[in-house]
Amino acid sequence: MNQGITLLPPAASAAARSTDRLYLFLVGFSSLMALAIVAVMVWFCYRYRKGSRADRSNAPTHGRGLEAAWTIAPFLVFMYLFAWAAHDYSRQFQAPGDALRVFVLAKQWMWKAEHSNGRREINELHVPINTPIKLVLASQDVIHSFFVPALRNKRDVVPGRYTVMWFQADRTGEYMLLCAEYCGTNHAEMKGRIIAMEPQDYARWLDGGADHPGLAERGYAIFRRNGCMGCHAAASSVHAPELSGLLGRRVHLADGSVVVADETYVRDSMVEPQKAIVAGYDAIMPSFKDQLDEEEIMAVIEYIRSLDTGRLMGERP
Template sequence: MNPSFHLLPHSATTASGRYDALFITQTIVLLTVALAIAILIVVFSVRYRAGSKADRSNAPTSARAVEIAWTVTPLVLFIATFIWAAYDFTQLYRVPPDAMPVFVVAKQWMWKLEHANGKREIDELHVPVNRPVRLVMTSQDVIHSFYVPAFRIKQDVVPGRYTTIWFIATETGEFHLHCAEYCGTDHAAMGGRIIVMQPGEYTAWLARGNTQPGMAARGFELYRRYGCSGCHEAQASVHAPDLHGLLGRDVHLSDGRSLIADEAYIRDSILLPRKDVVAGYKPIMPSFAGQISEEDLLAIIEYIRSTGGDHARASQ
């Protein structure tokens, strides 16, 4: 056997071991059940074949214990693995409050990534080891899928909405990044790498050669340029909702619904302002659809985050 052969890809995050254990357990259960059924089929086919000397007299009309066993045992096993998988799935959405945000915009055929301090990357992502990282992702054109086999994470990246995924890398090194959704002619070439570094090295890398303003600072300039401050600040003459500390806050809507403000809500409020109108306010805000790029939207959101908030995520 080739000594470099591995049954599963290399594991490099805190969650990947749990996913591997779940996968192996499910595989063992399924193979065990399939093997047991196959053995019984062969045994019965040989023993009770036409012309065999098997005693067919006084054949039982029922076997309640056997029927219960072959129904309940697989059911319990499958429900147990379902509960296990459901628990791990919920953990994907329980983001640690201290998670480091990274903003991802996918397009044919590249990954554009930006850190909170404004440093940008293409087809590469540098992150520190043993620190939670939260990716906020959207697509500029078609559906893509952010897939890192060693991290056991795969999340669709969809135009017109934000999707998120988080991870904690457990070792330094380079790990392959792929697009796992067919996205056009050069889909196979849409890849990259995740570079996991020691915290000190990452901090030095993050500051090195960065001439971009931080995302929050750039977002504030965009917030003023597009006239948001003329309506949403306390001194504004227009009656509009206060955006300070908005992320994570409960928002009550004019149709009686309520929601927790997240990145998707802010994006929709800018591009589709009549979708979720805040209670007590008139739907007078114009749409900025087609006027603001995805990168600028993310910068405005990061500015709003810098004013406080994220109460819901911090309390999880």
């Protein structure tokens, strides 16, 4: 496939179309304002040119009604634009709880994706349409940026933390995926495609590649190998919090604050345990920063998530 870069492919989601409308409105309204001002300017230049016989007596010094009108009308229009944009923007950060999660790891110079059942792909991302997709993005080296023009959406991928992006495509097809942050020599080669399919095709595709353990199964093995059980198992003599049901739970911290445990929180609990201490516990958890890479951490998170349903409890990896 040698598809050139289309700068503005047709929008592939409702959110993307809303962005298009917003942008058109903004450009249209600004152009209209600019045109109106220039038209009046040109008219005055002509009318009051040197030597014209225009009436210059009794020129008004001010017109309150007019001034109020040209201040208030644009103000209202731009506040409306602001509200619209703020609404769309904040919606970008509220992934629906039932969204399908895909883990995406960026590295020089490729995109690696892993689906919940363990199917992996490189520089391609298969997704079902009409389904909210939540991408959890991590970087293994430098800052990258996950950019899909057809979705009118872009999210930085920063080493040392997770970022999240969600979307719901409603048109099957292939969309260009680009890296929009200069990340080294082959930055321009760091591109791929999103393949949006009918949900039943996606389900078939997903099953076709489940040839190795899913994230949660791998996470369970990593969890055991690193001795997490020594403290976090129910039978342990160490006083450590119960991890099942953690994701989405409100956690009270020793410093009095309350956070909602999301992927970033759980990740930080492993690599920087001192950053947030759970209220009522001692800060005895060691950091696993040097033991676990981003893929392993994500697997552990998916394992912890699977505890909610009990699906994996006691199951062997």
